[in-house]
Amino acid sequence: MSLALKINPIEIPELLHIVGYHLTTTELKACMLVSRTWYTLFRGYYWHHLSYHHCGVPNLDKYGHLVRRLTTFWATDMDFAVLAGSCHFIQRLDLELGNSITDSALDVLTSNMPYIRDMRIKIPGSYGLNHLVLIPRLKSLHRLSLGNPEHHSASLCDFASLVKVLHDCEALSDLRLERLMYSSYPSTPARRLRPALNTDPPPIPTWYQRFLGQKTNITSLVQNATIQQREPWRKFVPDISVQLPQKIPQALLSRTLDAGGCYYKLTRLRVHKVRTGFETTSTTPLMFLFKKSPNVKDLHIDFEFMPSAHVCQCLDAIAANCLQIEILSIEGLLSQPDRDYAIHGFFERHRPTLRQFKLKCCENIETALDKMPTATLKDLELVHFDSAVYSQRTFHQLMTRCHSLRSLGWISHNAVPLPPPEARIDAFLEPWGSYETLRHVEQSRFLGDESCFEAFFGRLARMERLVSIGMSIEDVPHTVISTVQSPSFDTTHDQEGKNNDNDDQALDLDEHPGGWHRLDSIQELTFMAIPNIPPTSILSHLQLDEQRTQSLLKVFPKLRKIRYRGPFFPLHPKAYKYLKSQKERSISVFHVSQTPSFATE
Numbered sequence: 147m148s149l150a151l152k153i154n155p156i157e158i159p160e161l162l163h164i165v166g167y168h169l170t171t172t173e174l175k176a177c178m179l180v181s182r183t184w185y186t187l188f189r190g191y192y193w194h195h196l197s198y199h200h201c202g203v204p205n206l207d208k209y210g211h212l213v214r215r216l217t218t219f220w221a222t223d224m225d226f227a228v229l230a231g232s233c234h235f236i237q238r239l240d241l242e243l244g245n246s247i248t249d250s251a252l253d254v255l256t257s258n259m260p261y262i263r264d265m266r267i268k269i270p271g272s273y274g275l276n277h278l279v280l281i282p283r284l285k286s287l288h289r290l291s292l293g294n295p296e297h298h299s300a301s302l303c304d305f306a307s308l309v310k311v312l313h314d315c316e317a318l319s320d321l322r323l324e325r326l327m328y329s330s331y332p333s334t335p336a337r338r339l340r341p342a343l344n345t346d347p348p349p350i351p352t353w354y355q356r357f358l359g360q361k362t363n364i365t366s367l368v369q370n371a372t373i374q375q376r377e378p379w380r381k382f383v384p385d386i387s388v389q390l391p392q393k394i395p396q397a398l399l400s401r402t403l404d405a406g407g408c409y410y411k412l413t414r415l416r417v418h419k420v421r422t423g424f425e426t427t428s429t430t431p432l433m434f435l436f437k438k439s440p441n442v443k444d445l446h447i448d449f450e451f452m453p454s455a456h457v458c459q460c461l462d463a464i465a466a467n468c469l470q471i472e473i474l475s476i477e478g479l480l481s482q483p484d485r486d487y488a489i490h491g492f493f494e495r496h497r498p499t500l501r502q503f504k505l506k507c508c509e510n511i512e513t514a515l516d517k518m519p520t521a522t523l524k525d526l527e528l529v530h531f532d533s534a535v536y537s538q539r540t541f542h543q544l545m546t547r548c549h550s551l552r553s554l555g556w557i558s559h560n561a562v563p564l565p566p567p568e569a570r571i572d573a574f575l576e577p578w579g580s581y582e583t584l585r586h587v588e589q590s591r592f593l594g595d596e597s598c599f600e601a602f603f604g605r606l607a608r609m610e611r612l613v614s615i616g617m618s619i620e621d622v623p624h625t626v627i628s629t630v631q632s633p634s635f636d637t638t639h640d641q642e643g644k645n646n647d648n649d650d651q652a653l654d655l656d657e658h659p660g661g662w663h664r665l666d667s668i669q670e671l672t673f674m675a676i677p678n679i680p681p682t683s684i685l686s687h688l689q690l691d692e693q694r695t696q697s698l699l700k701v702f703p704k705l706r707k708i709r710y711r712g713p714f715f716p717l718h719p720k721a722y723k724y725l726k727s728q729k730e731r732s733i734s735v736f737h738v739s740q741t742p743s744f745a746t747e
Contacts, residue, residue, distance in 0.1 A: 159187065166191040198229060206232045218242055223251040230258040238264040242294075256283040263287065268294040269301035278307055282314040290315070293324035300327035300421055305431035309438070310401050312409060320414040327421040328430075403434040414444040418477075421451045430456040436463040443472045443499075450478030450507070458488035465492045473502040481510035489514045501527045505534035512540040523547040524579070530555035530588075538571045538598075551580035555588040555616075557674065572601030577608075584609045588616030590674050607665055615665070616672035619688050619716065622698070668702045675712025684716050695721040699728070709736045 155161060166174065166188050174192040178185045193212035196203065199219055210232030217240040218225060226247075236259045256262070262284050269292065281290065292308075293301050303326040312318060415435075422430045433456075436442075445468060449457050457479075464471075474497075481489060493514040503526055505511075512535060526548050532555065535541050541556060567573065587606055599621070606612060676684070690698075695718075699705060708725070710717070715737045725733045 157183075162187055196233070198225060202228070211235055214238065216240065221247065223248055226251040226255045230255050234258055235261055237261055240266045240268075242268040252280055253283070256280050260284075261286060264289040266291040268297075269303075278304070278311050281308075281311045284315070286317055287315050288317050289320040289322075290318060291322040291324070293322075293326045295324040295418070297325065300325050300419070302327055302329040304329050305422070305435070306403060309403055309431050309434050313401075313407070315409075317411060318409065319411050321412060322416040323418070323420055324416070325419045328423040403431060408438045408440055410441055412439045413441055415439055415442050416446040418446065418448045419451060420448065422453070422456045424453060428455075430459055432456070433459040433463045436460060437467050440467050441470055442468050443470055445471050445473065446475040446477070448477040449480075454482060454485045457485050461485075461488040461492040465495045469497070470499050471497055472499050473504075474500060475502075475504040475506070476508065477506040479505075479508045479511060481514070486514075490517060493518050495519075497522050498525070501525065502530075503528070504530040504532075506532040508534040511535075512537040515540055515544060518544075520547045524549045526551060528553040531557070533558045537569070538565055539569050539574070542571055542574045542576075545578040545580070546576050547579060549579040549583070551584050553586040553588075554580075554584060557588060557590040557616075559591075570598045570601075572598050578605060581605075581608050582611065585611050586614040586616075587612065588672065588674075590616070590618040590621075603665075610667060612665070612667055614670040614672070615668055616674060618676060619673045619684070619690075619710075619712075620676055622673070622688070622690065622694060665701065666703055669704055670707040670709070671698070671702060671705055672709045672711065675710070681714060689716040689718055690721050691718045692720045692724050695724055699731075705733060706731065707734045707736065709738075711738075 162184070166177070169177065169188075169191065171192065174188050177188045178192060189209070190212050193209050195215040195217070196206075196213045197217045197219070198221070206228070210229075211234060213233045213236060215238040216229065216233055216236050218229070219242050221241060221243060239259065239262050263286055265280070265284065265287060267280070281287070292303060303323075305326075305328055312321070417432065420432070422432055430452075445464070447460065447464075449460075452460070479489065489511060490513075493511075494517045496519045498521070500522055515535065523544065524547060527550055529544075529548065529551060530553070531541070535544075535556070536558075545551075545554075587609075589602065606615070676688075715735075717735070722735065725735060
């Protein structure tokens with residue numbers, strides 16, 4: 147008998163660690179009651195993530211050393227005082243600040259948590275600027291996120307003070323600014339902006355105090371000695387030798403924006419829905435943030451709420467200093483006469499390290515895209531246009547210069563008018579440069595007529611490594627199904643004297659333009675929902691019934707996965723049963739888009 151069969155699987159620590167990582171809090175609590183071994187093992191997973199509310203957490207003073215991630219909801223000074231005395235080994239801190247937080251409470255919290263590496267601060271819209279006091283204290287901070295992306299109003303932030311404060315974060319590698327609004331005030335006084343609730347505990351009765359006194363006088367010394375022996379973590383001594391200021395030091399604020407070195411370790415920068423102000427003649431401090439980040443590799447910037455002068459300043463700073471960008475994502479960039487020179491200069495610059503290029507909600511920038519160097523486009527691996535490029539001529543010319551693409555996205559959430567006949571994609575005969583490398587294509591609502599759709603999918607049929615396709619749900623009944631049910635679907639095999647039931651034969655695309663439906667390499671099909679359409683209309687006209695599902699399996703003979711992005715999946719129950727009955731193909735159906743894709747495997 148082998149040794150593997152003698153060992154009980156529930157006694158293998160490595161296996162239990164894997165199991166504990168995937169259990170919920172309720173399941174972990176039940177596992178802790180099985181045995182002492184399981185209690186010791188699963189106790190760390192149970193206390194790993196703590197969501198702290200005003201009601202408090204039992205036994206926090208005893209097991210607070212096991213907490214590694216802390217999340218607070220509308221925290222107050224009293225909450226920070228409790229957490230600072232128990233949770234000393236926090237590595238990830240998610241703070242939702244309340245209006246009654248003072249600078250002193252923030253200082254006490256960070257002084258007792260020296261191991262924070264990831265901090266996210268959600269700031270209410272009416273909150274001041276004293277959250278910047280947290281940043282200089284945390285020397286080991288690697289990731290910082292400021293702002294509340296879920297709130298309807300923007301939070302105040304002094305970008306000039308932020309640029310100066312970041313000089314003390316030597317290990318910072320990831321910075322995210324979301325839904326912030328510029329404010330010129332450096333800090334706020336340590337006062338309460340709203341009267342806080344009475345957080346003092348209720349008075350203890352006299353008889354209970356006497357009872358506790360008689361009980362603790364006998365066993366207090368024994369309990370303290372026992373606790374120190376069994377729990378050596380209580381020897382942790384907070385660093386209180388340094389007197390923290392209640393505001394940002396004046397010496398730090400007196401620096402100029404040009405002073406200090408660069409953020410050499412900052413590699414990821416995200417600026418989303420940031421309002422830089424309405425003073426078009428002034429210089430935005432965000433420009434210095436890009437100037438001091440020469441090693442940024444992942445950059446996401448949103449220009450929607452920036453005036454034209456600040457847009458030009460940021461584009462010029464990025465083009466001149468950020469020369470190692472690998473992932474570039476631009477959102478809300480609109481072409482206007484006063485900013486066209488900066489937009490053209492930004493896209494004309496050659497970026498030899500660029501691998502992923504994304505545009506979202508950009509208008510009238512087709513002329514700037516035509517000026518992108520071919521040396522930059524030939525090494526791109528991912529291109530994604532979301533409501534950004536409406537010109538099919540620009541899109542086609544861009545695809546002819548991309549020779550290393552692995553993923554392509556060209557979608558829109560709004561209806562696009564039909565282009566003139568000379569500007570349609572079927573009017574261009576030059577082949578794309580990435581027929582041999584593309585693995586994932588996502589397209590929706592850009593191909594208005596049937597001939598243009600046929601030409602687009604005719605190009606996809608030439609891609610031998612293509613394994614994943616994304617399309618709109620409205621394209622299924624109008625184009626895919628009609629092509630399968632056309633008379634030419636079986637007549638081609640009859641003319642060549644071949645078997646009609648053989649699904650592994652490919653059609654000649656040159657003789658039969660509609661033969662794109664023979665996409666034998668597709669394994670994953672993703673349907674995208676149509677916005678602004680009532681569910682009743684989708685269920686009545688666009689529902690996937692059993693007949694349409696059978697036709698889809700004929701179009702894609704190697705299909706293994708069907709996904710849908712939307713509030714509900716318009717899949718008929720009979721069609722679902724038919725998919726499950728295909729056991730030899732083992733087709734999986736997913737309603738969410740968070741599952742792994744074949745294109746990334």
